[in-house]
Amino acid sequence: MNDPKRKTYWLETYGCQMNKAESGYLEYELQSHGWTPVQKPEEAETVILNTCSVRKTAEDRIWGRLGFFKAQKKNHSFRLVLMGCMSERLKEEILNEAPHVDLLVGNFQKHRLVDVLDQGDAFLEAATQEDREAAPQRAPQQPPQRASDRAHQEAHLVDPGEYRFAERHSLSGFQAFLPVMHGCNNFCTYCIVPYVRGAEVSRSPRSILAEIRRLQEPEDSSGQAIREITLLGQNVNSYSYREQDGTILTFPALLRRIVPVLRDRTWLRFLTSHPKDMSDELIELIASEPALCRHIHLPVQHGSNRILQAMGRKYTRQHYLDLVARIRKTIPEVSLTTDILIGFPGEGEEDYRLTLELMRQVGFEDAFTYRYNPREGTRAFELGDDVPESLKQERLSGVIDLQRRITREAKKHKLGRTVEVLVEGVSKKNSGELLARTEGDEMVVFPGSPRLIGTFARVRLQSLRGSTFRAETIEADGA
Ligand code: SAM
Numbered sequence: 454m455n456d457p458k459r460k461t462y463w464l465e466t467y468g469c470q471m472n473k474a475e476s477g478y479l480e481y482e483l484q485s486h487g488w489t490p491v492q493k494p495e496e497a498e499t500v501i502l503n504t505c506s507v508r509k510t511a512e513d514r515i516w517g518r519l520g521f522f523k524a525q526k527k528n529h530s531f532r533l534v535l536m537g538c539m540s541e542r543l544k545e546e547i548l549n550e551a552p553h554v555d556l557l558v559g560n561f562q563k564h565r566l567v568d569v570l571d572q573g574d575a576f577l578e579a580a581t582q583e584d585r586e587a588a589p590q591r592a593p594q595q596p597p598q599r600a601s602d603r604a605h606q607e608a609h610l611v612d613p614g615e616y617r618f619a620e621r622h623s624l625s626g627f628q629a630f631l632p633v634m635h636g637c638n639n640f641c642t643y644c645i646v647p648y649v650r651g652a653e654v655s656r657s658p659r660s661i662l663a664e665i666r667r668l669q670e671p672e673d674s675s676g677q678a679i680r681e682i683t684l685l686g687q688n689v690n691s692y693s694y695r696e697q698d699g700t701i702l703t704f705p706a707l708l709r710r711i712v713p714v715l716r717d718r719t720w721l722r723f724l725t726s727h728p729k730d731m732s733d734e735l736i737e738l739i740a741s742e743p744a745l746c747r748h749i750h751l752p753v754q755h756g757s758n759r760i761l762q763a764m765g766r767k768y769t770r771q772h773y774l775d776l777v778a779r780i781r782k783t784i785p786e787v788s789l790t791t792d793i794l795i796g797f798p799g800e801g802e803e804d805y806r807l808t809l810e811l812m813r814q815v816g817f818e819d820a821f822t823y824r825y826n827p828r829e830g831t832r833a834f835e836l837g838d839d840v841p842e843s844l845k846q847e848r849l850s851g852v853i854d855l856q857r858r859i860t861r862e863a864k865k866h867k868l869g870r871t872v873e874v875l876v877e878g879v880s881k882k883n884s885g886e887l888l889a890r891t892e893g894d895e896m897v898v899f900p901g902s903p904r905l906i907g908t909f910a911r912v913r914l915q916s917l918r919g920s921t922f923r924a925e926t927i928e929a930d931g932a
């Protein structure tokens with residue numbers, strides 16, 4: 454019988470850009486193997502959650518979704534797949550507490566997922582048959598569910614091997630995220646990433662360049678030219694690839710190989726830079742190479758030396774300030790953004806004050822701000838969690854307020870300028886306006902036709918709405 458749900462999927466992605474890129478790869482693979490996405494989870498034969506473990510809040514949301522899908526399984530028959538960092542970190546807990554998860558896929562097994570799903574058509578049927586036999590008391594009108602079966606969930610796991618980079622990470626569109634590295638060797642004491650993603654591995658330049666060339670082939674981007682490529686890694690500055698002749702390709706050298714391959718006008722960005730590894734060579738390259746966006750995301754995390762040391766960040770406040778001074782001198786129009794982590798164990802009022810002071814000194818264009826969450830397995834977990842949640846929240850609000858003021862001040866100085874923007878979509882607040890971004894990653898809205906989406910435009914910054922620029926068009930590519 455023809456099952457309308459056969460080979461249909463629903464994919465939810467949580468967390469960082471790396472997860473989004475890896476989900477892009479998965480979707481490409483699924484669709485190449487005849488799978489179709491659906492509009493609602495209940496229409497899918499297979500539901501996949503690509504998970505995040507960096508903060509407890511992300512994991513809590515995913516546990517909530519697992520509860521939702523458990524209830525859904527009472528009414529629909531579908532396969533539930535949990536992949537990514539949470540599958541690595543909480544494998545035992547999920548096997549014990551979420552037996553309705555049919556398949557757990559760790560970070561080193563993702564490349565096998567589509568094969569397993571394809572072969573696994575039989576696995577759901579076999580499992581439901583087992584269930585019918587095992588659960589005769591279930592009302593006949595209810596679709597059968599697979600019983601708790603660890604062996605079944607685990608049977609499809611393979612031994613973690615080396616991380617394998619996928620050869621492509623997007624289906625189509627004008628913006629692409631390309632992993633160039635995986636894992637992290639830094640072991641900042643608060644961070645779970647090195648435990649769930651493993652040691653740093655650099656992707657080969659051959660594979661990176663091949664993906665970029667493919668992105669630029671018109672048939673690959675459904676008629677839309679690629680306009681922006683973001684290279685991803687937990688610490689791109691430590692990219693290091695040993696070539697066949699034994700020489701080491703560094704990150705600036707990789708960028709120099711990528712730039713000549715870019716066709717037409719394309720913005721090249723990268724995330725994330727670690728302050729201990731950002732070299733003068735890279736700063737000078739950003740200054741001299743027009744394809745490289747004048748935007749550096751340079752997470753400082755904290756402004757107090759005592760806390761930076763306890764975090765294992767391996768730089769001091771002064772090192773960071775000196776680095777910023779060199780960057781601003783070499784690239785005067787640069788936009789600097791950061792991550793700030795508040796409430797680390799032992800953080801006192803003076804440490805907090807130093808953080809606010811550093812923020813003022815640097816004048817970040819923007820900041821992502823986080824409240825510390827102890828993560829079991831990390832070194833900081835052993836230190837306890839002695840800053841009360843209410844105080845963490847109070848300090849975090851102080852950081853957010855200050856950054857809002859700094860951001861607005863910096864933006865006010867830019868009013869009247871004409872800048873280039875990449876049009877990303879229609880504004881959610883006003884369908885007559887377009888939402889675009891500057892190379893410094895600042896949001897701009899301006900009146901225009903949706904035909905301009907995926908093109909560059911020149912606009913004049915006229916006013917501010919919150920921290921978003923309002924602008925008028927000077928010149929548009931697709932007009
Ligand atoms: N590799 C990047 C770096 O070194 O800056 C950051 C990657 S991390 C996934 C993104 C951000 O999450 C970090 O910059 C940090 O501020 C935040 N983060 C990491 N662990 C955290 C924790 N235990 N609690 C709260 N925020 C955390």
Ligand code: SF4
Pocket residue numbers: 637638639640641644645646647687688727
């Ligand atoms: Fe986590 Fe530090 Fe590695 Fe960033 S550099 S991923 S914060 S361990």
